[in-house]
Amino acid sequence: AMKEKNPWHKSGIVIVAVIAVVAVVALVVVFVVQNMPLPQKYKYGIVLDAGSSHTTVFIYEWPAEKDNNTGRAEQKHSCNVKPGISSYAGTPWKAGQSLRECMREAEKNIPKQRHAQTPLYLGATAGMRLLASDEVFRAVSETLQTFPFSYQGARILSGQEEGAFGWVTVNYLDDRLKQGALDLGGASTQISFVSKMFDGSESPGNSVTFRLYGNDYNLYTHSFLCYGKDQALKMALSGPPAIRDPCFHPEYVETKEYSKLYDSPCVSDRKPQGAPAFFQHTGIGNFQQCQDVVRSLFNFSQCKYSQCSLNGVYQPPLQGVFGAFSAYYYIMDFFNLTDTSIPLDTVKERIARFCATPWQQVKQQNPGIKLKYLVGYCFAGTYLLTLLTDGYNFTSETYSNIKFIHKQIKGSDAGWTLGYMLNLTNMIPAEAPNEPPLPYAGYVVIVTVIIILLVVLFLF
């Protein structure tokens, strides 16, 4: 009778083993389903941003079977060409040639079997708005058509499109909160935001509507042609010859060609009679006086709306946070002032101190910075601050609502190109992103319970 073992002992082990196996299998299944591998196949789109100072080739990538889905196109690669195509007015064919190298790079970055179905767009902004040269466009189109992509044409964006697509990009990449967009280019500058006080009725020309992530937006947007930082500098410089310039450092002296100052439609009508061929450009480095010069570029004398920014342009009250990119970022990054919790007065002081620093010293203290940019940061910093405060009406209180950004989340550049492509490929997400198979809390609870069960079983 003693050789009969306790039957409960053996079957108990079996039961525990079975439960443990089931638990492990369940754990694996839940884990695999939740973290399904990304699809291996991608689709691509190429957008060329033909700005006034550069052309950048952007390659975007998104999972192939999900192109109508949400929040998924990302920047895969970018390649920059300087100068911009509008610099080739005299030699249009060179505008085309200048893009070859970056386009070859695009060929290498996109799998061959996808080339033929990859749409290729070129959008030109303020530089070409000012130049309006068909020859340059023809040359650029001819070059782009020699590449194996699906060429969709080259065109000039309206200022309204430029502002609105910049807003779409910023809000597509970061869908948590609706933010405004501030873009400071070389030849124009854009401001775009949603305001409770704006329904489009007061100024229909500033109104764009979008459906994004399940909400309809009535966007206020305006583009100021000639108020990018390079054209604004031309306007500021077009004073009398031998100017003592408060926007340049003390000890800065340079002989410049007078005609170069007036070679754009933004300033051509300011050219004085009988001006000399050359002039001495002399800096005196004074922030206050430089700010006065910048203010003189803004016209505040008339406004036929309830409220204006500058030059009689309607602007509703500012609302919410703003992503500020392109030159906004380059300038503030140089000054180490991208952190907007730094009070506006401190920002002003730092820029004022920089302007007052003699040019030789500035060069010594910034050996790694390209001179062509370094020489311009005093003006650029002053211009940026004056545009934000006097122009757009940001105050010491609202200044911290601005976020100076360059790369958005996941490494996509802030700018109009992504929004432009999403729009042309009907990929602007009308609805909020799909949820994963399990809500995150449910996933965590299930995994936790199973792990606790396993631990208990093993202890047993």
Ligand SMILES: O=P(O)(O)OP(=O)(O)OP(=O)(O)OC[C@H]1O[C@@H](n2cnc3c(O)ncnc32)[C@H](O)[C@@H]1O
């Ligand atoms: O939008 P548009 O007006 O067509 O012009 P863009 O597209 O060429 O303008 P960007 O935003 O690329 O650049 C804005 C300005 O910033 C300048 N810039 C670019 N990199 C810079 C840097 O590192 N430091 C200072 N300025 C820079 C550039 O030369 C322009 O004057």
Ligand SMILES: [Ca+2]
């Ligand atoms: Ca631009």
